[in-house]
Amino acid sequence: MPVDEILPMTEDDRAALWAAACGAVAYRADLDASAVKPDLRPAALASQFDGTLPDQGASAISVIEDLIAVAGKGLQGHASPRFFGYVCGGSMPVGAAADFLVAAWGQNAASSWESPFAAVVEQTVCEWCLELLHLPADCGVGIVSGATVANTQGIITARDALLARQGWETGENGLFGAPHIPVIIGGAAHSAPMAGVRYAGLGLGRATYLETDNQGRILISALQKALAECNKPPLVVLQAGQINTGAFDPFAEAIPMVHEAGGWVHVDGAFGLWAHAVPELRDRLAGVDSADSWAVDLHKWLNAPYDAGLCIVRDRSALVSSMSARGAYLPELGKTWEPSDSTLELSRRARGIPSYAIIRHLGAQGVRAMIVRHCALAVYLSDRLAAEPGISIMNEVVLNQVAIACETDEVTTKVLERIQQRAQVYPSHGVWQGRQIIRVSIINHATDKADIDLLFDEILEAHRAVR
Numbered sequence: 001m002p003v004d005e006i007l008p009m010t011e012d013d014r015a016a017l018w019a020a021a022c023g024a025v026a027y028r029a030d031l032d033a034s035a036v037k038p039d040l041r042p043a044a045l046a047s048q049f050d051g052t053l054p055d056q057g058a059s060a061i062s063v064i065e066d067l068i069a070v071a072g073k074g075l076q077g078h079a080s081p082r083f084f085g086y087v088c089g090g091s092m093p094v095g096a097a098a099d100f101l102v103a104a105w106g107q108n109a110a111s112s113w114e115s116p117f118a119a120v121v122e123q124t125v126c127e128w129c130l131e132l133l134h135l136p137a138d139c140g141v142g143i144v145s146g147a148t149v150a151n152t153q154g155i156i157t158a159r160d161a162l163l164a165r166q167g168w169e170t171g172e173n174g175l176f177g178a179p180h181i182p183v184i185i186g187g188a189a190h191s192a193p194m195a196g197v198r199y200a201g202l203g204l205g206r207a208t209y210l211e212t213d214n215q216g217r218i219l220i221s222a223l224q225k226a227l228a229e230c231n232k233p234p235l236v237v238l239q240a241g242q243i244n245t246g247a248f249d250p251f252a253e254a255i256p257m258v259h260e261a262g263g264w265v266h267v268d269g270a271f272g273l274w275a276h277a278v279p280e281l282r283d284r285l286a287g288v289d290s291a292d293s294w295a296v297d298l299h300k301w302l303n304a305p306y307d308a309g310l311c312i313v314r315d316r317s318a319l320v321s322s323m324s325a326r327g328a329y330l331p332e333l334g335k336t337w338e339p340s341d342s343t344l345e346l347s348r349r350a351r352g353i354p355s356y357a358i359i360r361h362l363g364a365q366g367v368r369a370m371i372v373r374h375c376a377l378a379v380y381l382s383d384r385l386a387a388e389p390g391i392s393i394m395n396e397v398v399l400n401q402v403a404i405a406c407e408t409d410e411v412t413t414k415v416l417e418r419i420q421q422r423a424q425v426y427p428s429h430g431v432w433q434g435r436q437i438i439r440v441s442i443i444n445h446a447t448d449k450a451d452i453d454l455l456f457d458e459i460l461e462a463h464r465a466v467r
């Protein structure tokens with residue numbers, strides 16, 4: 001493109017922005033009727049792109065049109081109400097719309113001096129989330145890219161605080177020669193907090209893994225034994241929402257025991273912590289609010305567009321002291337609410353704004369009603385399936401996850417393959433209690449009873465076909 005055509009905003013740019021918005025609307029409008037899995041795998045898709053570095057530029061509108069033309073063949077139906085794989089929120093349209101603006105505004109949300117708007121909206125969404133999640137209003141909150149980073153930040157903060165209790169300042173001294181911190185973690189924990197333990201330099205090989213029951217909940221007797229063996233204040237990682245079963249650790253019993261030992265409790269609540277927003281579900285995770293830090297995703301149950309999650313720490317000063325990296329050109333620490341004081345990143349997109357838009361759109365009541373509806377649909381599906389000969393439900397359905405097994409692992413695998421191949425609905429695979437399972441996660445904002453009936457029919461169709 002000739003240099004003299006580069007203006008802040010050309011007609012071509014305008015056309016590209018419109019085309020992107022129209023393409024987004026068309027994609028979302030078709031979603032309910034389209035297949036939930038991509039037509040092409042990466043290798044086949046790669047052949048659709050010219051692999052060489054373009055020497056000459058192309059018009060903005062042609063770039064966007066080309067992207068839209070090819071995208072449909074390689075997009076997974078993550079946003080579809082019939083997508084039940086992994087644990088994926090549906091990127092609510094109002095959130096996606098706000099995200100367009102975030103990209104167009106191009107704010108660097110690092111500091112309130114840089115972008116007062118981004119800082120104020122993000123502070124508001126953090127306060128709203130604390131209120132919704134029924135956690136103390138004065139917690140520190142960092143808006144991060146997801147639960148893996150949120151867990152990592154929580155664990156790094158815990159590490160620094162626990163070492164400080166032993167008189168060791170990690171920021172200055174690092175970890176070589178530091179006192180020992182015992183790490184205790186449930187045997188059925190997600191890989192994300194395990195990664196956090198690694199990234200924090202605490203060593204997974206040095207951790208104690210607690211025995212769990214058949215839902216993945218830690219055994220209190222195992223925690224008691226592990227705590228008795230600690231000669232230093234430990235870090236204990238618990239979980240709200242086991243990925244296969246949705247189960248919650250016994251917080252009300254476990255957390256006071258850890259505190260008694262001078263330890264820190266971090267909770268991975270990537271999706272399950274959202275149950276704490278709902279008064280009628282809250283007793284299932286009673287006591288979780290007495291932990292020291294929590295990780296929760298916005299792109300899961302809040303249905304925010306990827307990528308967004310929260311690292312929440314009861315002692316805000318502990319979070320800020322572990323995360324903040326101030327240059328002389330930034331506001332003095334503690335004077336204002338600064339997004340980057342609570343995150344590993346300095347420069348970052350204003351990824352809290354789409355979540356603000358979703359909460360503003362649904363209201364607290366709408367968020368709660370969505371969670372209740374998903375949990376009720378999970379019970380409805382499991383009750384229907386449990387009545388079918390040859391199909392077993394492998395979990396107590398306490399949340400939105402349903403773990404399904406057929407007569408043998410071989411049948412389960414073939415049933416899942418056939419369902420995914422037909423692409424009407426998309427559950428994913430898991431392994432639970434040594435068995436292959438079909439894992440269903442009901443979490444998309446638009447999923448309704450008709451989608452669950454279709455999922456049930458598809459499971460039955462595949463089961464009859466492969467037996």
Ligand SMILES: Cc1ncc(COP(=O)(O)O)c(C=O)c1O
Nearest residue numbers: 087146147148190192243270297
């Ligand atoms: C229980 C749990 N923890 C952590 C994660 C990781 O979350 P993210 O992929 O947002 O980093 C997940 C993802 O599904 C999860 O289910």
